[in-house]
Amino acid sequence: MRSTLEGLAHDGTARPLLVALDFDGTLAPLQDDPSLSRMLPDAVAPLRTLVEAPGVSLALVSGRALHDLHALAEGPVGTYLIGSHGAERARVMRHGLDRDVVQLTDEQADRLATLGARAAEIARGRDGVWVESKPTAVVVHTRLAEHDDARDAESKALALGDELGSGVLHGKDVVEISVLRASKGEALRALRDELGARVVVYAGDDVTDEHAFAALTEHDVTIKVGAGDTVARLRAADPHELVDALVALAAALPT
Numbered sequence: 704m705r706s707t708l709e710g711l712a713h714d715g716t717a718r719p720l721l722v723a724l725d726f727d728g729t730l731a732p733l734q735d736d737p738s739l740s741r742m743l744p745d746a747v748a749p750l751r752t753l754v755e756a757p758g759v760s761l762a763l764v765s766g767r768a769l770h771d772l773h774a775l776a777e778g779p780v781g782t783y784l785i786g787s788h789g790a791e792r793a794r795v796m797r798h799g800l801d802r803d804v805v806q807l808t809d810e811q812a813d814r815l816a817t818l819g820a821r822a823a824e825i826a827r828g829r830d831g832v833w834v835e836s837k838p839t840a841v842v843v844h845t846r847l848a849e850h851d852d853a854r855d856a857e858s859k860a861l862a863l864g865d866e867l868g869s870g871v872l873h874g875k876d877v878v879e880i881s882v883l884r885a886s887k888g889e890a891l892r893a894l895r896d897e898l899g900a901r902v903v904v905y906a907g908d909d910v911t912d913e914h915a916f917a918a919l920t921e922h923d924v925t926i927k928v929g930a931g932d933t934v935a936r937l938r939a940a941d942p943h944e945l946v947d948a949l950v951a952l953a954a955a956l957p958t
Contacts, residue, residue: 888918
């Protein structure tokens with residue numbers, strides 16, 4: 704993996720290059736409390752180098768709501784942010800975010816409100832199950848729940864998604880139900896087209912990142928972080944190994 708990224712740094716034909724990275728479990732070790740997630744300190748310098756390098760663009764791609772991703776990731780100025788599994792997008796500017804505004808129809812807004820109320824009913828009485836509200840979706844989290852409560856809550860959330868959702872994503876200890884159809888893969892393809900990127904590097908750890916891996920081509924570099932089946936070409940054992948490879952990539956870029 705490290706040698707592949709170093710090779711890209713030296714390959715002038717791989718420009719424009721887009722480096723896109725998931726956040727939780729990829730740049731930041733997973734936490735039971737998602738609000739405690741922070742990027743590994745060693746990732747800060749290489750990300751800044753990538754975003755400032757000629758012909759290179761940096762994107763952080765996450766299931767988190769955009770405002771949450773921006774606050775926790777603290778990406779350098781110039782970073783593209785893709786939140787809510789592709790439903791939200793912005794770019795980090797010196798004085799805040801330049802956002803692509805998400806507008807829901809009246810029907811979608813009503814459905815989102817109903818989803819929130821029904822998801823709250825699923826969580827009620829189940830310790831460790833909680834609901835997160837996003838601009839286009841609701842998320843049922845089960846990471847802190849006992850096995851039986853988690854399994855039951857996820858089953859009910861999936862059924863709710865089939866009833867009311869336009870898109871349902873079942874990730875690690877989460878079920879996200881959206882009123883919009885979006886995926887990391889679709890968002891990544893759209894950004895690639897806008898930037899005219901000839902090569903894309905994408906790294907992620909969750910089952911939802913498989914959509915992004917599958918959206919890319921054999922000429923791109925896909926990296927699965929952690930264990931589990933994947934369509935990615937390469938693998939990093941954990942966020943520390945992935946960050947070490949990013950440090951090597953940044954160091955090999957022409958100055």
